[in-house]
Amino acid sequence: SSTRTPRPPQSSDMYHSMKPAYEQGNWDEVIRLSQEILKVEPEAADIYYYMGEAYRFKGDPGQAAAAYESALSLTDNEFGPAFVGLARARLLADSNANVLPLLEQAINIDPNFGEAYIESARVKLRDNNAKGALQDLSEANKRLPNSPLVFYYTALAQRQENATDLALQAAERSLQWDVSYMPTYLLLGQLYAETGNYVEANRALDVYLKYEEGDAEVYLLLGKIQFNQGNYAGTLEQIDKVIKLD
Numbered sequence: 389s390s391t392r393t394p395r396p397p398q399s400s401d402m403y404h405s406m407k408p409a410y411e412q413g414n415w416d417e418v419i420r421l422s423q424e425i426l427k428v429e430p431e432a433a434d435i436y437y438y439m440g441e442a443y444r445f446k447g448d449p450g451q452a453a454a455a456y457e458s459a460l461s462l463t464d465n466e467f468g469p470a471f472v473g474l475a476r477a478r479l480l481a482d483s484n485a486n487v488l489p490l491l492e493q494a495i496n497i498d499p500n501f502g503e504a505y506i507e508s509a510r511v512k513l514r515d516n517n518a519k520g521a522l523q524d525l526s527e528a529n530k531r532l533p534n535s536p537l538v539f540y541y542t543a544l545a546q547r548q549e550n551a552t553d554l555a556l557q558a559a560e561r562s563l564q565w566d567v568s569y570m571p572t573y574l575l576l577g578q579l580y581a582e583t584g585n586y587v588e589a590n591r592a593l594d595v596y597l598k599y600e601e602g603d604a605e606v607y608l609l610l611g612k613i614q615f616n617q618g619n620y621a622g623t624l625e626q627i628d629k630v631i632k633l634d
Contacts, residue, residue, distance in 0.1 A: 399428040403435075410438060418442035433462040433470070440473045449481040468498030472507055479511075487511060502531035502538075509541050518548035536566035543575055555579055570599050577609065586613050604634040 395403055402425050409417040422439040426432060440455035456477060459470040471494035475487035488511055494504040505528035512521040525542045532538055539562035546555035556579050562572045573596040580589035590613065593606055600606070611626030 395425075395432075396428055399425045399432075402428075406438065410442070413445065415442040415446045419446075431462055433459040433467055436462065437467070437470050437473065440470070440477070444473065444477050444480060447480070449477040452477040452480070465493070466497055468494040468501045468504065471497070472501065472504050475507055475511075483514070500531050502528045502535070505531070506535075506537055506541060509545070513541065513544055513548065516548065518545040521545040522549075534565050536562045536569050536572070539565065540569065540572050540575070543572075543579070547575070547579065552579060552583055556583070570596055574600075574603075574606065577606070581609060581613055584616075586617060589613055602633060604630045607633070 394400070402421050406418055406421040406425070409421065419439055419442045422435050422442070425435050426439075429435065436455045436459035440452045440459065443449075443452035443455060453474055456470045456474040459467055460474070463470070465471075471490045475490040475494070478485040478487050478490070488508065491504050491508040491511070494501060495508070498504070505524040509521040509524035509528065512518070512524065521541065522545045525538055525545065528535065528538045529542075539558045543555045543558035543562060546552075546558055556576070559572055559576045559579060562569065563576070566572075573592045577589045577593035577596060580586070580592060590610070593610060597603070597606055607626045607629040611623045611630065614620075614622035614626060
């Protein structure tokens, strides 16, 4: 992506203030500073991109899409990350949106932008195209080696393919690279439960519930595990939690 340096002196200071605001997730400040910079640099596509990201993280897909579209119009549609942003904004507005053409454009413009492949894989998993997702994730892995997300989505795809052992390997690799990513613990719990390894399933789900204690589906899964082990009191205890939550 173009960072358009050097900036004019009057917008340079604002840009330097915007970077820490972005890194800290202070999205309102990012938007405010973006708008100030654009008064000085109305053609700054990268600033529209940051603004789009800020609106997206705030959960405002309409404003995000408008900002990404401005970035694209200023670069003759040659700004790969803005196509990925636009795809994500459309998915935020409608989880079934057809965004694969946008992601293909992003990859054509910038074949080394690994996040485009991850996003494409997520959409293909949604559409039950695990084979297509695995191809995208293989490309993502070349560009983003050791990415926990690549391994996480690879595990989901292998699970869709009923390749439980490969799914477990990928999920364990994901945790090696990021022990704080909670969806991996949930996936590991589900995979271990499916293979009958209830000790490891319980261990993974315990970690998950420390941070996501309102997830009724997990208590349901724990109830099934207790039931399969013949522990009916434990089963009822988990079902009570499900009823309280849901």
